[in-house]
Amino acid sequence: MSDRVEPRYKKRIPCRIAGEDGSYSGMILNLSRTGLFIQTRAGTKPGSEVSLNLAPDLQPDAIQLRTRVVWQRKATSSLTLPGGIGVEIQNEPTSYLELINTVMGNSLEPEFRVRISKEGSPRSWTMTFRCNSEEEARSLALEGMGPDEKILELAPISKLGRVN
Secondary structure (H helix, E strand, C coil), X not given: CCCCXXXXXXXXXXXXXXXXXXXXXXXXXXXXXXXXXXECCCCCCCCCEEEEEECCCCCCCCEEXXXXXXXXXXXXXXXXXXXXXXXEECCCCHHHHHHHHHHHCCCCCCEXXXXXXXXXXXXXXXXXXXXXXXHHHHHHHHHHCCCCEEEEEEEEXXXXXXXX
C-alpha cells in the first residue's frame, strides 16, 4: 500500500476484525477501492489474512471483506498517530463498491458484459448493460437477441470511477 494507486477517502466506519489471533473491534479511518486503514489494538501481523465486517451507516446490511494485512503501526506515545493496520482488499463485493462511490459522491450502477454469437458461427460480439443483477443483464440481452443467437458468456465488470 506504499505505492498508492487509488485515491483514499476519510470516513469513520465501525468494523469487526477476525483473524487467527482472535476477534477485535476497530474503526476504519480511511478507505479506497483497494485498501483500508483501521484504527485498532489488534496485534495482527503483516501478511495475515483477516476478515472484516463493516457496519457503515450508509448501508442497511453489514459488508463482508476478505483482506490481507500489509502493515501495522503502534500508537505513538503522544497519540498524534493512531495505532492500527493497513489492509489490502482481497475481494471486491458490489456492496463495498457502492459504499466507496457513496463516499465519493457518485452512484454506482453495476455493469455486465454479455458475449453473444449466432448458432454455428465462430464470430461473436459483446454487449454491455448497466443494471442491478446478472439475471437482469441476461434478460436484457435475450430481449435484443434473435432466435438463432445464444449467450456465450455473462460476467460483471468491476469498474470504479476516480475522483481527483
